[in-house]
Amino acid sequence: LAKTTQPISMDSYEGQEVNITCSHNNIATNDYITWYQQFPSQGPRFIIQGYKTKVTNEVASLFIPADRKSSTLSLPRVSLSDTAVYYCLAQNAGGTSYGKLTFGQGTILTVHP
């Protein structure tokens, strides 16, 4: 499974747009980019998933360039409640590793008033 690299921490302020970039240079053809969010004392929660170009849902947008070696999670107008750890993962869509999640350390996002 492809290894992902993301910043250890980021700081932002309420109302700002936050972009978290993830690097995945050796991503496989059948890997999807998946982001999870985790609050303290809770399990991770699925945010968004994509293969290439742009995906948007009610929570976030995900931008994946044509070479798929990186991706950017965009959180519009963050609030204090968006303070959490964000994980970028390459999730396999085929073979025996189908659906397997391999978590890294994640990015600790702190939103300030």
Added chain:
Amino acid sequence: EAGVVQSPRYKIIEKKQPVAFWCNPISGHNTLYWYRQNLGQGPELLIRYENEEAVDDSQLPKDRFSAERLKGVDSTLKIQPAELGDSAVYLCASSSRTTGYLPYEQYFGPGTRLTVT
């Protein structure tokens, strides 16, 4: 719809004692996962079940850890005997294969925080 249920939420035991964690996945989810999360780290997969079958247990320390999912619904993860290094949060997750090609979303429970003294 109820989410993934885990119990207990917290457990403190002395080293060398046994401990068990229970998980009830979302109704209809055939795939169940157990993860371990150490402080400051992301979750690490211990075992994955497809219905009753353990299809990936390569990361499960089999000398002291065991798991079962007898009827393909709820599951139990056991540690015997526990060691100091087993202190962590144990997370259970479940998912259901969709009819499409996309990897399916995993739904996590709140976890059990284990402290071994």
